[in-house]
Amino acid sequence: MKAANMLYIVGLGLADEKDVTVKGLEIIRKASRIYLEAYTAILPVDKERLEAYYDRPITIADREMVESSSDTILENADKEDVAFLVVGDPFSATTHTDLLLRARKLSIPTQSIPNASILTAVGATGLSLYTFGQTVSIVFFTDDWRPSSFYDKIAENASLGLHTLLLLDIKVKEPNLQQLARGKIVYEPPRYMTVAQCCIQLLEVEEERKQGICAAEKLAVGIARAGGGEAQKIVAGTLEELAKADLGKPLHSVALCGHRMHEMEWEFVREYAVDQGKFDEIWKREYARKG
Amino acid sequence: MKAANMLYIVGLGLADEKDVTVKGLEIIRKASRIYLEAYTAILPVDKERLEAYYDRPITIADREMVESSSDTILENADKEDVAFLVVGDPFSATTHTDLLLRARKLSIPTQSIPNASILTAVGATGLSLYTFGQTVSIVFFTDDWRPSSFYDKIAENASLGLHTLLLLDIKVKEPNLQQLARGKIVYEPPRYMTVAQCCIQLLEVEEERKQGICAAEKLAVGIARAGGGEAQKIVAGTLEELAKADLGKPLHSVALCGHRMHEMEWEFVREYAVDQGKFDEIWKREYARKG
CATH class of the missing domain: 3.30.950.10 (Tetrapyrrole methylase, C-terminal domain)
Structure with a gap:
């Protein structure tokens, strides 16, 4: 049986690309689309280094995209896996709670992968x-x-x-x-x-x-x-x-x-x-x- | 040049063996000795499963060992790497601050690998x-x-x-x-x-x-x-x-x-x-x- 598709909010930890958890890395590598939240915190490594490490392309999600175009992020997340990456821990910023609430309204299953936080x-x-x-x-x-x-x-x-x-x-x-x-x-x-x-x-x-x-x-x-x-x-x-x-x-x-x-x-x-x-x-x- | 040897305090996260970070896993796999703190929290997977996943033997560190025999844990940690594993995050329990202070007194370098915490x-x-x-x-x-x-x-x-x-x-x-x-x-x-x-x-x-x-x-x-x-x-x-x-x-x-x-x-x-x-x-x- 295939696992259900969903929106994953993956915490990346704080310092570099190797602070992701093993579980988080596995999710990222099999996701259909990957977004990186890049306006409430920054990881001291750039997008290219993350893309090389994950071997997957990443879309930068700025404030406008998360707050006004969240439907783009959530599109088809019940039919394919979407990974939304956040620096630190998923619950350390209210924006992510907001995204989870919107996913819930669209009946899209979600899972958060916790990590270190400031x-x-x-x-x-x-x-x-x-x-x-x-x-x-x-x-x-x-x-x-x-x-x-x-x-x-x-x-x-x-x-x-x-x-x-x-x-x-x-x-x-x-x-x-x-x-x-x-x-x-x-x-x-x-x-x-x-x-x-x-x-x-x-x-x-x-x-x-x-x-x-x-x-x-x-x-x-x-x-x-x-x-x-x-x-x-x-x-x-x-x-x-x-x-x-x-x-x-x-x-x-x-x-x-x-x-x-x-x-x-x-x-x-x-x-x-x-x-x-x-x-x-x-x-x-x-x-x-x-x- | 070889990196300096030290005591690593590695957070394992909360749910299972795959919640360790990639960085933490690399440290565990190359450490000479591995201890698992097992009295302030528990990981819902047993020691054997962790040992199989790390492909390394683990010594359970109970309260007595950490509080009375910390010298055993710290022995030679300036000449070989010692990994002290904690469920959750290293800084979420005062015992680990205590261990870090003792290492500092013995001039043993330390590094903490953060992770998710309750x-x-x-x-x-x-x-x-x-x-x-x-x-x-x-x-x-x-x-x-x-x-x-x-x-x-x-x-x-x-x-x-x-x-x-x-x-x-x-x-x-x-x-x-x-x-x-x-x-x-x-x-x-x-x-x-x-x-x-x-x-x-x-x-x-x-x-x-x-x-x-x-x-x-x-x-x-x-x-x-x-x-x-x-x-x-x-x-x-x-x-x-x-x-x-x-x-x-x-x-x-x-x-x-x-x-x-x-x-x-x-x-x-x-x-x-x-x-x-x-x-x-x-x-x-x-x-x-x-x-």
């Missing part, structure tokens, strides 16, 4: 995954759009002593607004928020709010190219220090330390400190035994 | 991973040991409207206390807490605390054998309903719904409801637009 890979910093509160997104500020509701969410987590994972903005295939006003669609080069840019924004909002939630001496950890590979880089320090840190190429994320940070977490994280003496001094004064 | 696989329920608060462990109650500090943690998450993931107790290789008193070590059969057992304990503690945090009509989702495979089962309902639900073989986990549960989450989760009408009615009355 939500757990941040554990490489030494901070305990069990002690994180809600996850927060940080968007690029513009001259006239500086949303700071993230500050309230961080404050909520901090009120319980919990860490906060900050997911940093990605701008891929954004049209140039001046060109758009002239009726031309020209895309801006992609932009990825860095740990430093994020911390500068946090310090700016602290200036306005003045509740101390994102004060200059708050401890945080930046992680770049998370996923355990050699390219992964972790830097710990105060927000002021991290606002000057250079962690290199994308993607970057930031974890803000809550005051329940345990001694074993501190022992692990301090190895990554910009200034270990300062890190230890602040941890002992402001965090240790405050849980 | 912390993200719970996203299969439809609940948004960004809206979870701290993670809580639920242990088996005994006649004279009924720790209920978990209730306070759930209450903290609930005060912010956040969901709570409950990780359920596992008892593997526990000595029989009566036999132990007679000087004999006899192990009890393994026990894995079910969704129903967990919900019964929550309701019992609610009887004592009476703050409504774990009231009979609170909405929750049980997930068994998470990991996206065909054996995965999800059941949603009130705590009272789930206290009677049978989700079959281990492992089980429970997610308690916070009042920030968004309409799209509800739309997804309700498909798994024991009693959809009741689920909808309670969601609309107690959760919708309360975020």
